[in-house]
Amino acid sequence: MINVIGIGQNRENMTLGAIKAIEESDVVIGYKKYIEQIEDLIADKEIVKKGMGDEIARAEFAIQRSLEGQTVSLISSGDPGVFGMANVLYQIVSKYDGVEIKVYPGSYLGAPLHDFAAISLSNILTPLSEIEKKLRYALEANLIVAIYNPISKTRKEPFRRFKQCVLEIKGEDALIGIIDSTYEPPKPTIVALRDLTEDIVNMSCTLIVGNDLTYVQDDKLITPRGYVIRSKVHPLSQNHYEKFLNGEVVHGPNRECEFYPCHYEGQYCDFCYCPFYPCGDSSTGGEWIKGKNVWNCKECLWLHSKDAVECLRPPLEDILEDVEDLKTKKKTLLKLRRACLLKTNPNDL
Amino acid sequence: MINVIGIGQNRENMTLGAIKAIEESDVVIGYKKYIEQIEDLIADKEIVKKGMGDEIARAEFAIQRSLEGQTVSLISSGDPGVFGMANVLYQIVSKYDGVEIKVYPGSYLGAPLHDFAAISLSNILTPLSEIEKKLRYALEANLIVAIYNPISKTRKEPFRRFKQCVLEIKGEDALIGIIDSTYEPPKPTIVALRDLTEDIVNMSCTLIVGNDLTYVQDDKLITPRGYVIRSKVHPLSQNHYEKFLNGEVVHGPNRECEFYPCHYEGQYCDFCYCPFYPCGDSSTGGEWIKGKNVWNCKECLWLHSKDAVECLRPPLEDILEDVEDLKTKKKTLLKLRRACLLKTNPNDL
Numbered sequence: 001m002i003n004v005i006g007i008g009q010n011r012e013n014m015t016l017g018a019i020k021a022i023e024e025s026d027v028v029i030g031y032k033k034y035i036e037q038i039e040d041l042i043a044d045k046e047i048v049k050k051g052m053g054d055e056i057a058r059a060e061f062a063i064q065r066s067l068e069g070q071t072v073s074l075i076s077s078g079d080p081g082v083f084g085m086a087n088v089l090y091q092i093v094s095k096y097d098g099v100e101i102k103v104y105p106g107s108y109l110g111a112p113l114h115d116f117a118a119i120s121l122s123n124i125l126t127p128l129s130e131i132e133k134k135l136r137y138a139l140e141a142n143l144i145v146a147i148y149n150p151i152s153k154t155r156k157e158p159f160r161r162f163k164q165c166v167l168e169i170k171g172e173d174a175l176i177g178i179i180d181s182t183y184e185p186p187k188p189t190i191v192a193l194r195d196l197t198e199d200i201v202n203m204s205c206t207l208i209v210g211n212d213l214t215y216v217q218d219d220k221l222i223t224p225r226g227y228v229i230r231s232k233v234h235p236l237s238q239n240h241y242e243k244f245l246n247g248e249v250v251h252g253p254n255r256e257c258e259f260y261p262c263h264y265e266g267q268y269c270d271f272c273y274c275p276f277y278p279c280g281d282s283s284t285g286g287e288w289i290k291g292k293n294v295w296n297c298k299e300c301l302w303l304h305s306k307d308a309v310e311c312l313r314p315p316l317e318d319i320l321e322d323v324e325d326l327k328t329k330k331k332t333l334l335k336l337r338r339a340c341l342l343k344t345n346p347n348d349l
Numbered sequence: 350m351i352n353v354i355g356i357g358q359n360r361e362n363m364t365l366g367a368i369k370a371i372e373e374s375d376v377v378i379g380y381k382k383y384i385e386q387i388e389d390l391i392a393d394k395e396i397v398k399k400g401m402g403d404e405i406a407r408a409e410f411a412i413q414r415s416l417e418g419q420t421v422s423l424i425s426s427g428d429p430g431v432f433g434m435a436n437v438l439y440q441i442v443s444k445y446d447g448v449e450i451k452v453y454p455g456s457y458l459g460a461p462l463h464d465f466a467a468i469s470l471s472n473i474l475t476p477l478s479e480i481e482k483k484l485r486y487a488l489e490a491n492l493i494v495a496i497y498n499p500i501s502k503t504r505k506e507p508f509r510r511f512k513q514c515v516l517e518i519k520g521e522d523a524l525i526g527i528i529d530s531t532y533e534p535p536k537p538t539i540v541a542l543r544d545l546t547e548d549i550v551n552m553s554c555t556l557i558v559g560n561d562l563t564y565v566q567d568d569k570l571i572t573p574r575g576y577v578i579r580s581k582v583h584p585l586s587q588n589h590y591e592k593f594l595n596g597e598v599v600h601g602p603n604r605e606c607e608f609y610p611c612h613y614e615g616q617y618c619d620f621c622y623c624p625f626y627p628c629g630d631s632s633t634g635g636e637w638i639k640g641k642n643v644w645n646c647k648e649c650l651w652l653h654s655k656d657a658v659e660c661l662r663p664p665l666e667d668i669l670e671d672v673e674d675l676k677t678k679k680k681t682l683l684k685l686r687r688a689c690l691l692k693t694n695p696n697d698l
Contacts, residue, residue, distance in 0.1 A: 008364070009530055013455050016368075017361030077530075082467060083497060106362050115483055117466040117492055118431060125575035125680060127688040134464050134490045141486030142479075143466055148432060181358055181426075226474035331474060339476040 002066050003073040004080040004089060005104045007038055018104040022073050027065050029058055030075030038075065055085060056227055059092045066099050079105060086111035090222045091280055095288040108188040109177040110220025112208045116144035121151070121158035132161050139169040139209070142342060144223060147207040156198065166193050166209055177208035177221045190221055212342055213283040224281045226338060228330045229295075233323065237273035241323045244270075251313070252306075267304040270313055274303055275326055276337045284341065302341070311340035351415050352422045353429040353438060354453045356387055367453040371422050376414050378407055379424030387424065404434060405576055408441045415448050428454060435460035439571045440629055444637040457537040458526040459569025461557045465493035470500070470507040481510050488518040488558070491691060493572060496556040505547065515542050515558055526557035526570045539570055561691055562632040573630045575687060577679045578644075582672065586622035590672045593619075600662070601655075616653040619662055623652055624675055625686045633690065651690070660689035 003021040008014045022028065022041050029048040050058045062072045076084035086103050090111045093099050103111070117138035123131060138145050151159040166174050172194040180187045181204040189200065201207070214223045233241075243249050254260055254269035261267050278295030279286065285299030302308050315336055319329055326333070352370040357363050371377065371390050378397040399407050411421045425433035435452050439460045442448050452460070466487035472480060487494050500508040515523050521543040529536045530553040538549065550556070563572045582590075592598050603609055603618035610616050627644030628635065634648035651657050664685055668678055675682070 009455065009535055010533055012366030012369070012453075013364050015357070015362050015364050019365075020361070078497070104361075106358065115466070115468045115480075117464070117487065119464045119492075123684075125577075125683055125687070127684045129688065130491075130691060131464075134492055137486040137490030138466065138492065141483045143468075143483055143487065148427070184359055186358055228474075334474055335472075335476045338474070339478065342479060 001071045001100045001102065002062050002089065002093075003071070003102050003104060004084065004086050005073050005075050006079045006084060007034060007075055007077060009077065010037075015105050017106065021102065021104055022075075024071055025073040026070040027062075027072045028075060029062055029072065034075045034077055055088050056092065056229070059085065059089045062089070063093060063096055063099055067096065081107045081111055081113050082116075087114070087223060087225045088227050090217065090220060091224055091227065091282070094217055094282065095290065095293060097290050106186070108179050108186050109190070109208060110217070110222050112177055112210060112214060112221040112223050113144055113146075114211065114223045114225050116146055118146045118148065120149045121147055121155075121162055122149040123155065123158050128158060128161065131158055132165060135162060135165045136169065139165060142211045144211045144214070145207075145209040147209070149203065150205055150207050151198065151201050152203045159198065159201065163193065163196060170209070170212075175210040175214050175216065175221060177210070179206045179208075180204060181206070190216055190219065212345070213281070213338075215283045217282060222282070224283055226334050227280060228334065229278050229280050230327070230330075231278055233326050234273065234277075237277065237326070238323055240273045241275070241320065241326060245320060245323065251309075263301055263304055267301075268306055268309040269304070270309045271303050274300075275312075275316060275320075276333055279334070279337065302344070305344065307344035308340055311343050312336065350420045350449045350451065351411050351438065351442075352420070352451050352453060353433065353435050354422050354424050355428045355433060356383060356424055356426060358426065359386075364454050366455065370451065370453055371424075373420055374422040375419040376411075376421045377424060378411055378421065383424045383426055404437050405441065405578070408434065408438045411438070412442060412445055412448055416445065430456045430460055430462050431465075436463070436572060436574050437576050439566065439569060440573055440576065440631070443566055443631065444639065444642060446639050455535075457528050457535050458539070458557060459566070459571050461526055461559060461563060461570040461572050462493055462495075463560065463572045463574050465495055467495045467497065469498045470496055470504075470511055471498040472504065472507050477507060477510065480507055481514065484511060484514045485518065488514060491560045493560050493563070494556075494558040496558070498552065499554055499556050500547065500550050501552045508547065508550065512542065512545060519558070519561075524559040524563050524565065524570060526559070528555045528557075529553060530555070539565055539568065561694070562630070562687075564632045566631060571631070573632055575683050576629060577683065578627050578629050579676070579679075580627055582675050583622065583626075586626065586675070587672055589622045590624070590669065590675060594669060594672065600658075612650055612653055616650075617655055617658040618653070619658045620652050623649075624661075624665060624669075625682055628683070628686065651693070654693065656693035657689055660692050661685065 005018045005021060007018060022038060025045060027046045028042045029050060032049045035047060035049050062074050065072045074085050078084060080086040080103050089101060093101060119134050121131060174193040176191050176193055176196050178189045182202060210221060211223060214221060249270055251270055252268050253266060274297060284302045286295055286297045289296050319332055354367045354370060356367060371387060374394060376395045377391045378399060381398045384396060384398050411423050414421045423434050427433060429435040429452055438450060442450060468483050470480060523542040525540050525542055525545050527538040559570060560572055563570060598619055600619055601617050602615060623646060633651045635644055635646045638645050668681055
C-alpha cells in the first residue's frame, strides 16, 4: 500500500485521514522540510529523506517497499493530485501488479488533474452565457475542467449546454469522471461523453473532463504530466539517428524498406525508432510490460502519422546535434513531443 | 469570531484546524445533513439547523452572535472559498465593524475565488506556448487564475510571460493576491499588477489573479458571486419606474432635470434610481454604511455610463412588466446586472 499524502502548509490544514495513514505506515518518504513538519508522528518509522529532484527514484522506492508488503507514505506539501506525486506515481505503478495507491486528501478517480478550471453550472445568479463562455475557453485551452453544481431537479439546461460544449470541442469520446457524493465513500464512475446521461448525475456530483492526454488505467482517470526516464539508446535507434543527422532518412513512407509497412500502409517512416523512447506516457497507447521494466509501444501509432512527423521533424532537426542528445536533451524532447501531441490528435488515427 | 468551515465529505477529509475551531465554538450553524456529520463534536453547543436556501439569514445570524461575543461556526461541506459561504459572508460582514472571520481549510486572502483556473508556470516538461495559451484563455474567459510554481532562481521567463498576459488582457490595475508559504502562517499580500515585481515572488508563492469583479475590502481580496437582498422599493424609485414602464423616461442625459448633472456632465439618466438597489456588491464602488444596514451607492457611477445604459435598457424593458418586478424578479435582474458589468468595464470610468 502506498499513501500519497499532502500534509498542507501546517498542522492545522492536515486532514485526519492523512494523520491516520502516516501513523499506519512502516516507511515515510519525503523531502526533508516536510519530514520535519511531521516528526512527532513518525518517531517509530523508517524515514527516507529524498531531495526534491528524484520523483522517479522516490516512486520506485515506494513501489518496491510496497511490493515487499510494507505500508509506505509519500509525503508532499500541497494536494498530491494538483501539485504533487500522484500522477507520476500512477504512471510508474503501471509497471507492476498489485500495488494499491491511496491519495490524501481524498481523490477517488485516480490522478485526473493537471492545470484545470473549476466551474459551477449554477445559473441562479450567474448568466448562462457567462458559464458557457468559461466552459468553452477552458476546454479550448485544453484545461481539465472540474464541474460543480452540475444539475438539479429544476435546473437542467446548464448541464445540457455543458454537454454540447464538450461535444463540439472534445468530441463524443471525451473522458468524463464523475464523483457522486451521495455515496459514502463517494462513488467514482468514468464514462465517455456519449454515455453521460442526466440520470447518472445529481447535484452532489462533481464532474471532471479530462484534457487531450487523459486516459483510463485500471479504472482510474490519469492525466500524464510527463517525467524523464533515463535509458540507454538502442543500437538500432543509434544507427537510425546517425543517418537522420546525416540527412539520410527518407521523409514520408519508406517503401524501399524490406519491413514496409510494419504498421500500416501510408505510415511515415522518418522516426523508424522513437526519439522519445521510453516516454512512459500511455496517452498514445504505449504501456509498461508488467514486471519487466520494458516500455511497449506496440499500440502507439501516432509517431508514424503524417501530422506528427510534420510537426516533429523540423524542430527535432534543430534540437539534435548528436545522437547522445537523445539522452541528454530528454526534457527538451519531451516538451516537443507534448507540443506536437496537443497540436495533432493522436486519437484520430 | 466567525469560523467558516468546510468539513469535507467525511471525517477522513476533515482538517485538524476545522475540528479545533468547531470545538472552540459556542454556536454551530449549518444544514441538517452536515450537522449530523459532526454530531459527536458539538454535543455541548447551541446548534442551529438552517435550510439550504437562506445563506443571508445564516450569515446575519452568525454576525449577530459574533457581535455579542460568541464564537460561531458556519458549517458547509466543500471548501467554503470554492463552494460555500465565504464570499457572501465577507460581502455582508462589511455592514459591521469588528467581526473577525476565519476560513477552514485556510484561506489567507479572504474570499477571492469563484470559477477559477489553476495553472502551473513550470515549463520544465510543459512547453511555454501551452502555458501561455492556458493563461490567455483563462484570463479572457474572466476565470480567476491561481498560479503555482510561479518562479524559481533559474526559471523566470514564464513569470514574465504571465505578467505580460495579465497586462494585455486585464491591464496594470489587475488585482493580484500573493500567498507566500515561506512564512508560517503564510503571508498574504495584495498588489496591483504594476507592482508585481520578481523580488516579491518566490517558488513557494501561490498567486491569485482576480476576475473583473474582484475588489479589496479591509485588506482581503473578495470576489462577489451575488446574493439577493430583499428590500422595499423607495417611493421615488417606484415613481421613476412607473414612468419608465410608460415610456416616459428620457434616454441619455436628462438636461431638463433640475438636478442635472447630479454626478457628472454627460451622465445618462435612464436609471435615475438603480433597478438593482441594493446590490450589496462593492465591485462597482458601493458600500454598506457601517452599522446602519443602508447600502450607499455614492461611489458607483457605472449605472450612469452610456455603455451600461445601452447594455441594460433593452433587456430591462423586457423583464419589467410591473414595478413590483423590481422585488420579485431580483435574481433575473442581478443576472442582467452581472452580464452587463462583464460586458462593459466599470473600472474605466
